[in-house]
Amino acid sequence: MLLKRRLGLLAWLLTSSALFAASSSLRVVGSTTVNPVVVRAAEKLKAEKGLAIVVDTQGGSSGGITALADGRADVAMASRPLTDGDRTKYPKVDFRPVEIGVDALAVVVAKDVWEGGVRALSAEQLRSIYDGTFKNWQELGGPDRRIAFFNKEPGRGTWEVFVHWLYGDAKKAPHVAHLEVGSNEEARTKVASTPGGISQLSAAWADGRRVFPLAIRLPDGRQVTPTKEHLADGSYPLARPLLLITNGPPSATAKALLDYLLGPAGQELVRAAGYLGLRDGAQQAAPLPQKGTRPTRSVGALLAAPFPRPQP
Amino acid sequence: MRRAVDRLFWGFAGAATALALLAFVAIAGAILSRAWPALSWRFLTTAAADGGASGGVGWQLVGTAVLVTTALAVALPLATGLALLVEVFAGARTARLLRLGLYVGNGIPSIVFGLFALAVFSKALGWGKSWLAGGLVLGFMILPTVTVALAERMAAIPLKYREAAAGLGLGTSDIVRAVILPQSVGGLVSGAMLGLARAAGETAPILFAAAVFSGATWPAGIAESPVLALPYHIFVLAQDSLDPAATPRLWGAAAVLLALAVSVSAVALPARLAAHEEARRV
Amino acid sequence: MKFWAWVAGGLVALIGAALALLFVVDALPVFRHSGFGAYLFGSEWFYRAERFGILSMLYGTLAVAAVALAVATPVGLGTAIFLAEAPLPRRSRLLIKSVVELLAGIPSVVYGLLGVLVLREVVFRFLAPWEPLSGDTLLTAGLLLAVMTLPTFVTLADDALRGVPAVQREAGRALGFSRGEVVRRVALPQALPGLVAAGLLALGRALGETIAVFLVVGRQDNQLPSPWWSPAPLAASGQTLTSKLGGAETFLAYDDPLHWGAMSGLALVLVLLVTATTLIGGRLLVGRGGIRAARG
Numbered sequence: 001m002l003l004k005r006r007l008g009l010l011a012w013l014l015t016s017s018a019l020f021a022a023s024s025s026l027r028v029v030g031s032t033t034v035n036p037v038v039v040r041a042a043e044k045l046k047a048e049k050g051l052a053i054v055v056d057t058q059g060g061s062s063g064g065i066t067a068l069a070d071g072r073a074d075v076a077m078a079s080r081p082l083t084d085g086d087r088t089k090y091p092k093v094d095f096r097p098v099e100i101g102v103d104a105l106a107v108v109v110a111k112d113v114w115e116g117g118v119r120a121l122s123a124e125q126l127r128s129i130y131d132g133t134f135k136n137w138q139e140l141g142g143p144d145r146r147i148a149f150f151n152k153e154p155g156r157g158t159w160e161v162f163v164h165w166l167y168g169d170a171k172k173a174p175h176v177a178h179l180e181v182g183s184n185e186e187a188r189t190k191v192a193s194t195p196g197g198i199s200q201l202s203a204a205w206a207d208g209r210r211v212f213p214l215a216i217r218l219p220d221g222r223q224v225t226p227t228k229e230h231l232a233d234g235s236y237p238l239a240r241p242l243l244l245i246t247n248g249p250p251s252a253t254a255k256a257l258l259d260y261l262l263g264p265a266g267q268e269l270v271r272a273a274g275y276l277g278l279r280d281g282a283q284q285a286a287p288l289p290q291k292g293t294r295p296t297r298s299v300g301a302l303l304a305a306p307f308p309r310p311q312p
Numbered sequence: 313m314r315r316a317v318d319r320l321f322w323g324f325a326g327a328a329t330a331l332a333l334l335a336f337v338a339i340a341g342a343i344l345s346r347a348w349p350a351l352s353w354r355f356l357t358t359a360a361a362d363g364g365a366s367g368g369v370g371w372q373l374v375g376t377a378v379l380v381t382t383a384l385a386v387a388l389p390l391a392t393g394l395a396l397l398v399e400v401f402a403g404a405r406t407a408r409l410l411r412l413g414l415y416v417g418n419g420i421p422s423i424v425f426g427l428f429a430l431a432v433f434s435k436a437l438g439w440g441k442s443w444l445a446g447g448l449v450l451g452f453m454i455l456p457t458v459t460v461a462l463a464e465r466m467a468a469i470p471l472k473y474r475e476a477a478a479g480l481g482l483g484t485s486d487i488v489r490a491v492i493l494p495q496s497v498g499g500l501v502s503g504a505m506l507g508l509a510r511a512a513g514e515t516a517p518i519l520f521a522a523a524v525f526s527g528a529t530w531p532a533g534i535a536e537s538p539v540l541a542l543p544y545h546i547f548v549l550a551q552d553s554l555d556p557a558a559t560p561r562l563w564g565a566a567a568v569l570l571a572l573a574v575s576v577s578a579v580a581l582p583a584r585l586a587a588h589e590e591a592r593r594v
Numbered sequence: 595m596k597f598w599a600w601v602a603g604g605l606v607a608l609i610g611a612a613l614a615l616l617f618v619v620d621a622l623p624v625f626r627h628s629g630f631g632a633y634l635f636g637s638e639w640f641y642r643a644e645r646f647g648i649l650s651m652l653y654g655t656l657a658v659a660a661v662a663l664a665v666a667t668p669v670g671l672g673t674a675i676f677l678a679e680a681p682l683p684r685r686s687r688l689l690i691k692s693v694v695e696l697l698a699g700i701p702s703v704v705y706g707l708l709g710v711l712v713l714r715e716v717v718f719r720f721l722a723p724w725e726p727l728s729g730d731t732l733l734t735a736g737l738l739l740a741v742m743t744l745p746t747f748v749t750l751a752d753d754a755l756r757g758v759p760a761v762q763r764e765a766g767r768a769l770g771f772s773r774g775e776v777v778r779r780v781a782l783p784q785a786l787p788g789l790v791a792a793g794l795l796a797l798g799r800a801l802g803e804t805i806a807v808f809l810v811v812g813r814q815d816n817q818l819p820s821p822w823w824s825p826a827p828l829a830a831s832g833q834t835l836t837s838k839l840g841g842a843e844t845f846l847a848y849d850d851p852l853h854w855g856a857m858s859g860l861a862l863v864l865v866l867l868v869t870a871t872t873l874i875g876g877r878l879l880v881g882r883g884g885i886r887a888a889r890g
Contacts, residue, residue, distance in 0.1 A: 025527060027440075027536065039363040039526050046527075054527035054538060056441075057548070058520075059845035070849055072440050148727045153813075155842045175640040177816040179727055179831045182551050182842075190728050193718065197727075318774035325680065328672025329690060332748065335741050336697045342712060343704065393602025401599050410603070412876055417610065419795070419872035420865060421802025423839050427861050428613055430844070431620065452609060485595040513701025516804045516840060543703045543805075550707050550809055559711075566704050577699030581692055 025052040026253040030064020030077030031157045032057045032183050033103060033202050034242045037269045038077055041260050051253050061157030068247055069093045075254050076245040079103060079157030079202075085170070096250065097243045100261045101270040101277055104203035104226040105161050105238040106213035108188070112195045114212035116143030122217040127166050129198065131174040137196060145196035150187055151178035152200050158184075161240045162200045203231075204274025231276055242275060340574075343567050350564030360540075360561075363526065364549050369565050371529055375443070375539030376512050376572075378531060379522065382447025383454060383511040384504060390451075391458035391503065395496075398459070399466040400488060418456035422516040425449040429521035439521075441538035443531040446522025453517055454507035461506060461583075465499020466492055502583035509576040513569060515543040542569045617862040623855035633859060639815050639833075641843060646856040648863065650816045654732060654832040655867070658807060659800040661736025661828065666744045667793060673744075674751035679777045691752075698745035706809035709738045714810055721829050730812035732832040738810060739800045747796040754788025755781055787878045794875030802868050804836040811837050835864045 028038055035057050042053035057077075059066065064076035069090040082095055107126065109118060118140060121129075128134045129147055137145045152159035163173040181187040184205045191197035192210035203226040206213035215223040216237055230236040244261065246254055260266045267277040354368060361367035398410045426449070433445035469492060477487045523544035531537035542565060549562045624633060628646050636647015676682075677690060717737070718729030758781045766776040782789075812831020815838075819827045839860055847853035 024532075025536070028527075036363055042527055043361055052527065052529070054524050056524040056526075059842050063842060063845045066846065066848060072434075072848075146725070150727075153842050155846050171642060173642075175638075175643055175645075177640075177814060179730075179812055179814040186551055190730075194728055195725075314772065314775070318772050321774040321778065322676075322680070325672045325676040328669045329676040331669050332673045332697070332744060333690065333693050335744070336693050339697075339700065339704075339708060339741075342708060390602045390606060393599040394606060396595070396599040397603045401596050402603075412873070413607075413610065415876035416869050416872050419798045419802065419868050420613075421804060421836060421868060423802070423804040423836050424613070424617075424861050424865055427839065427844070427858070428616065431616055431858075432612075435848070455606065488595050509699050513699075513703070515701075515703045519840065520844065543701055546703045546707060547805060547809075550703070550710050562707070566707050569701055570704050573699045573701050573704075574696050577696055578692075581695060584695060585688055585691055 024253075025054045026075065026251070026257065027067075027073045028053060028055045028075045028077060028244075028257075029058065029067045029073040031061040031079040031242075033061075033079035033157060034077035034100075034244070036273045037100070037242070037261070037266070037275070038244070038257075040269050041257060041266055044265070045256060045260055049256065051256060053253065053257060060153065060155035061160065062155040065090075065245065068095075068245060071247075074246065074251065075257070076243075078243045078245060080160045080164075080240050081243070082245065083164075094248045095245055096248065097241075097245045098250075098258050098262070099241045099243055099278065100258075100266065101242040101275045102231060103240055103242055103275045104228075104231045104236055105158055105240055106201050106203040106206045106226040107216070107238075108191055108199055108201045108206045108211040108213050110148075110191050110193075110195055110197035110211065112145065113137055113142055113198065116145070118142040118214070120215035120217045120223040122219075123166055125217075130163075130166065130176065132176055143196075147198060148194045148196040149178050150181045150190050150194075150197060150199035151176075152187065153180045153182050156182070157240065158200050158202065161238065165238055202274070228276055242270070340570070343563060343570055346560065347563035347567035350560040351567060355561075355564055356568065360526065360545070364545065364561060364565075366561070368561075369542060369545065369568060372540045372542040372545045372565070373568070374530070375523070375528065375541045376543070378443050378539050379446045379450055379518060379541060380508055380511045382444065383450035384508060386448055386451025387455045387458050387507055388500065388504060390455055391462055392493075392500070394455070394459045395462040395466055395499075396488060396492070398463050400484065400492065414456045414459055418460070420453075422453060422514050423519075425453050425517040426519045426521070429517060434521040439535040441521060441524060441536065442534055443522055443537055443539045444534050446518040446539070446541075449517045449521075450511040450514065453514070454511050457510060458500075458503035458507045461503030461580075462496060462499040465496040465502075465583075469495045498583055502580040505576050505580035506584075509573045509580075512576070513543055513573045515541075515547045518544060519547070542572075614865070617858045617865065620858035621855050621862050623851045624859050625855070627852055627855075633856075634863070637816065637818055639838075641847075641853055641856065644852060646859075648835070648860060650818050651833050651835045651838055651860070652863070653818055653827070654811070654834040655801055655836070655864075657732050657828060657832065658736045658739060658811065658834055659797055661733060662739035662743055662800040663793065663797060665737065665740035666747055666796060669740075670744050670747035670792075670796070671751055671789070673748045674755055675777060675782075677748070677752050678755035679773070679781065681773070694745050694748050697741075698749075700742075702742065702803060702805045705738055705742055706806040709734060709806060709810040713738060724829050726829050727831065728812065730810050730831050731829055732811060733828045735807045735811040735832075735834070736828075738806050739803055742803060742806060743796040743799050746799050747792050750792030750795060751785075751789055754785040754792060757788060758784040791875040791878035794871050794878070798868050798871040798875065801871065802836065802864065804840045807834055808837040808840040813837055813841060835860050835867075839864070 035055065039055050042055055045051045045053060061078040061080050064073060064078055065086055067073035068076035082097055087095065107121065116137065118137060125140055129149055134140060135147055137143050137147055160170055163170050167173045181190055181199065184202050187199045187201050188205050188211050191199045203213060213226050215225040217223050224230050224236045226236050231239050244258060250258055267279065270277045356368060356373060357370045358368035359371050360369060398407050402410060429445045429449040433439045433442060439445055473491050474487055477491050482490060518541055522538060523541040524538040525548045528538050528540050531539055546562065546565050546569065624646055628636065633646055633648060635649050637649045638645050638647050639650065677687060713734055714729035717731060717734045718726060762780050762784065763776050766780040771779060811834060813833055814831035815833050817827050817830060817832045839857065844857055847857050
């Protein structure tokens with residue numbers, strides 16, 4: 001009898017445990033590109049206001065969005081725009097993206113490739129590298145070296161943006177199995193130490209000493225480098241927003257985080273991480289700072305036209 | 313000729329041994345030398361900051377302590393019951409089956425336990441990331457280790473003690489309480505130490521359903537209460553190093569984990585070695 | 595007391611069964627989709643295209659384990675012979691054994707870190723003539739695993755050798771064998787079942803290791819040797835069952851039954867592989883009443 005009651009209590013405990021006073025921490029999950037900014041913001045908020053914010057990066061941008069949709073996260077960090085695919089996959093989710101900055105996605109190469117003369121590539125050429133048509137840098141005007149392509153892991157915002165720009169849709173990307181890298185740091189280290197190396201990387205990490213960012217050759221022949229100016233004026237095609245996404249209106253803690261990141265201290269963190277802050281777009285376009293105006297063309301345009309449009 | 317072959321033989325054996333010893337020295341040396349700048353008492357007690365680039369591993373140690381305590385709380389009672397079953401209560405065939413089961417259980421890869429935690433606790437029970445999920449699977453994972461250490465100790469109790477107790481008229485349960493359990497405490501302790509070392513150092517079981525990288529402190533409640541953990545901290549930084557400046561601290565965290573695992577294993581050493589030495593000196 | 599012991603046993607048996615059943619049930623969708631054979635022997639894994647073939651991961655797992663054993667067995671055997679047969683003072687023997695046991699206590703993430711920050715560079719430089727893409731190769735993972743499985747092998751091999759009765763050794767000496775010859779002609783052949791078991795249990799450990807392998811194996815899918823006997827993939831990145839499970843796809847698969855089924859299938863195959871090796875090795879040991887090997 002006693003045993004029965006004990007077992008019953010145990011069973012009730014386990015099954016109703018989901019109802020137990022869950023910790024009131026804010027759960028933030030997603031992109032490793034956005035992570036450095038959010039982790040530091042969370043630390044500051046904890047120190048200043050005692051807010052409990054838990055941050056993790058499992059699964060990258062797509063993993064974060066999935067977690068948000070599942071209810072496993074309160075805020076998703078993403079380094080790519082939300083797509084129709086996301087909305088169709090999760091019709092019940094009320095995605096509320098908030099942009100905290102902009103990052104350029106650079107295609108970086110190793111020193112020997114850079115010094116061998118390869119300074120710019122077009123989308124066409126990048127497609128041929130990605131699907132394995134070109135295997136040697138010589139075919140692209142570079143040194144006689146095999147092309148060592150380090151592909152970003154699935155789920156990483158960097159990969160999604162890159163593939164979207166090349167093929168228009170992640171699903172249309174050819175199925176190739178390149179060597180995978182996870183984080184920006186890992187990509188940089190691998191490219192730097194491998195002759196013939198090339199990878200997609202957040203432009204903030206392309207330091208021009210260990211790895212070198214290529215310019216993109218546009219269809220009209222212009223070569224656009226991934227600088228902050230080109231990012232701000234919209235000429236560099238591979239730009240991506242840094243987003244924090246909630247399901248429905250943000251909770252109090254989430255709002256505190258968002259407000260912090262949109263405010264001067266948070267934007268300073270964004271800039272310190274090497275990304276473009278929200279106001280920088282306006283500052284580049286209009287030298288005289290105009291108080292209170294939201295940035296005009298580039299950044300707003302990014303939200304309107306979700307992905308960099310695929311190049312022919 | 314025979315002499316030469318012999319010399320070669322012993323040379324090979326000696327060289328192999330030297331290599332094995334060198335491995336340990338090299339590993340410990342590599343870690344400690346790189347970790348030295350970051351190690352200090354403050355390192356152990358402050359929280360991580362800047363995503364691991366500064367600060368210490370205080371909360372990671374707390375999280376690991378929470379997980380390990382839970383694991384032991386689960387494993388010790390179950391191990392006692394199982395060991396008694398194998399050594400005292402079960403018939404020969406059942407005991408053999410149980411032993412085989414312990415072997416198999418000991419060999420199950422830790423990532424499988426991690427997936428189990430994800431599927432059962434995180435998904436099915438809806439706990440999300442929870443310290444309890446981590447503690448429970450860690451407990452299951454170390455169960456064979458603890459059970460075997462305890463069972464061996466029980467098996468080593470001289471038969472005459474049990475016979476004497478039986479001769480005094482004690483029933484089996486009483487014999488267990490009066491003779492077997494007290495005499496095998498050493499086995500429980502050494503098993504617990506081994507289990508502790510393993511539970512503290514494992515990443516895979518807590519990877520999916522228990523640990524997060526930053527922001528957690530003391531768990532509150534069961535569901536949605538992750539913890540920080542030292543092995544997971546190292547794992548994330550090793551791939552996603554947010555900052556090259558984090559490197560000395562990364563080595564420092566590794567040194568702390570190493571010191572923890574090695575010192576706990578060292579406590580269990582005498583018992584383990586003694587058991588091995590006694591064995592089969594036929 | 596007896597009651598609680600049986601409750602404990604029942605509970606543990608239940609959990610073990612639940613674990614096995616869980617993966618079988620969860621993996622069903624992918625078997626229905628691809629067919630069991632296509633899943634096991636399919637050479638392509640592209641989860642976006644819903645193509646799930648794990649052959650390259652099976653290859654990776656076995657290749658890494660093979661490298662690990664190839665390195666660990668000679669070194670481990672030599673060490674075990676030295677420990678068991680050389681005329682050492684008791685103190686020295688205990689000291690060496692202690693160091694080996696401590697080696698076993700090093701957490702796998704620490705090995706992984708050493709692999710990432712140290713071993714990777716070494717292998718990259720070593721393989722330079724063959725122009726590897728990076729130092730993350732199956733070889734690197736295998737070498738790391740060799741050090742990790744060494745203690746297991748040494749301990750069990752030492753036990754096996756010491757289990758050979760002294761009487762037999764004395765007989766050998768009486769026949770005029772030198773110490774070394776006694777080992778080679780008497781002890782080793784007699785200890786062979788135990789040694790094989792030691793190898794199998796070390797293999798089981800190598801098959802199941804995740805974290806260290808994950809960090810240095812390169813995680814590149816669909817790497818298979820062509821022709822099939824070529825050792826070239828060893829110098830290139832690869833993927834093992836465990837490195838796939840420990841990666842991002844497990845989270846991506848969370849709410850997709852087919853993808854999750856594919857991942858559960860990986861776990862199932864892994865458990866079956868490891869259980870098989872452990873059972874065979876265990877039978878060789880348990881038969882001799884040697885439960886101590888299960889200490890791990």
